[in-house]
Amino acid sequence: MRTELETDLDLELGLAESVEGWMSREELAALAAAAARLAPGLCAVEIGNYRGRSTVALALGARRSRARLFSVDPHDEFVGPRGGRFGREDMAQLYANLARAGVGAEVALVCLPSAAAARAFEGAIGLLFIDGDHRYAAVRRDFEAWSPHLAPGAEVIFDDLDYPDVARLVGELVACGRLQPLGTIGKLGRFLA
Numbered sequence: 001m002r003t004e005l006e007t008d009l010d011l012e013l014g015l016a017e018s019v020e021g022w023m024s025r026e027e028l029a030a031l032a033a034a035a036a037r038l039a040p041g042l043c044a045v046e047i048g049n050y051r052g053r054s055t056v057a058l059a060l061g062a063r064r065s066r067a068r069l070f071s072v073d074p075h076d077e078f079v080g081p082r083g084g085r086f087g088r089e090d091m092a093q094l095y096a097n098l099a100r101a102g103v104g105a106e107v108a109l110v111c112l113p114s115a116a117a118a119r120a121f122e123g124a125i126g127l128l129f130i131d132g133d134h135r136y137a138a139v140r141r142d143f144e145a146w147s148p149h150l151a152p153g154a155e156v157i158f159d160d161l162d163y164p165d166v167a168r169l170v171g172e173l174v175a176c177g178r179l180q181p182l183g184t185i186g187k188l189g190r191f192l193a
Contacts, residue, residue, distance in 0.1 A: 012032075012060050013025055013028050013029055013032065013057065013060070015056055015060065015100075015101040015102075015103075018100075018101075020050075020051045020053065020093070021050055021051060021052075021053025021054065022053075023053055023054055023057075023159070023186075024186050026185055026186055027159075027185055027186045027187070027188050028053070028054070028057040029057070030157075030185040030188055030190070031054055031057040031058050031061065031129065031157065031188075032057045032058065032060045032061035033061060034058075034061065034127050034129075034155055034157060034190070035057075035058045035059075035060075035061025035062040035064075035065060035067060035069065035127055036060075036061035036062075036064040036065050037061075037065065037155075038061075038062065038065040038067040038126040038127055039065075039126055039151075040065075040066070041124065042067060042124050042125065042126030042127075042151050042154075043067050043068045043069065043070060043123055043124070043125055043126065043127075044058055044061075044062055044067055044068070044069045044070070044125070044126065044127040044128075044129065045069075045070045045071075045072065045121075045125050045127070045128050045129070045146060045149075046058055046069060046070070046071040046072065046129045046131070047072050047073075047114050047128075047129065047130045047131060047132040047142045047146070048072075048073050048130070048131040048132035048133070048159075049071045049072075049073045049094055049109075049131075050073075050090055050094070051090050051093040051094050051097055052071075052093070052094040052097040052098055052101075053097075054129065054131060054159070055069070055071050055094070055097075055098065055103075055107060056097065056098065056101045056103055058071075058127075058129065059098070059101070059103035059106040059107050060101075060103060062106045062107075063103065063106050067106075067126070068106065068108060069106055069107050069108065070107075070108045070110055070117075070121070071107055071108070071109050071110065072110045072112065072114050072117045072132075073091075073094075073109075073110075073111065073132070074111055074112055074113050075090060075091035075094075075111055076113075091111070094109070095109075114132055114141070114142045114145055114146070115141055115142075115145040118145035118146050118148075118149070119145070121146075121149055123149065124149065124150075124151040125146065125149045125150050125151060125154055126151050126153075126154050126155065127154065127155050127156075127157070128146055128147075128150060128154060128155070128156045128157070128193075129156075129157045129159070130142050130143060130146075130156070130157070130158050130159070131158075131159035131160065134160055134163040134165055134166050135165050136165035136168055136169060139158075139165060139166055139169045140169050143156075143169065143173070147178075147193065150193045153192065153193070154192075154193045155182070155190060155191070155192060155193070156179060156190075156191045156192075156193050157188055157189065157190050157191070158170055158188070158189045158191070159187060159188055160187050161184065161187050161188070161189045162187050170189055170191070173191075174191070178193070179191035179192065179193060180192040
């Protein structure tokens with residue numbers, strides 16, 4: 001049974017769906033709901049934002065919990081593991097999409113590499129969404145850089161569990177007890193830190 005919050009968020013998700021990207025409506029709803037559940041004083045951090053599809057969904061949820069979303073992506077020229085090309089044009093589209101969706105007040109964009117942003121970060125994270133470089137070393141680096149900032153009971157969500165390197169890291173973190181599975185939605189994996 002859907003909660004009233006989930007129903008209300010679902011109505012707003014058309015804004016996120018209008019942004020170019022690969023997340024399903026169900027995945028967007030899960031991100032928005034996770035951000036909406038943030039406890040007072042906690043923030044959300046997103047690693048990788050492309051053109052802002054997930055960013056808009058997270059910001060819609062953060063608006064409800066009055067949380068701040070830090071969205072980290074250097075927008076350097078980059079070719080992903082499956083050949084996708086990313087760069088400055090995506091950053092320009094990201095800014096336009098956040099303005100069009102009216103969620104700019106909820107989002108702090110951080111145009112730095114993930115590890116550098118984590119070193120400078122101050123605050124407690126209640127939700128960490130990792131969707132940056134999907135190569136094993138990069139996914140591990142993202143998790144290790146940000147995990148010291150996780151509040152007790154924080155939720156960690158990984159996108160693209162269908163990538164072997166993402167699945168490998170998640171498997172290792174679960175096996176050693178650093179993460180507890182909460183379930184999957186599409187290609188998202190939800191975990192308790």
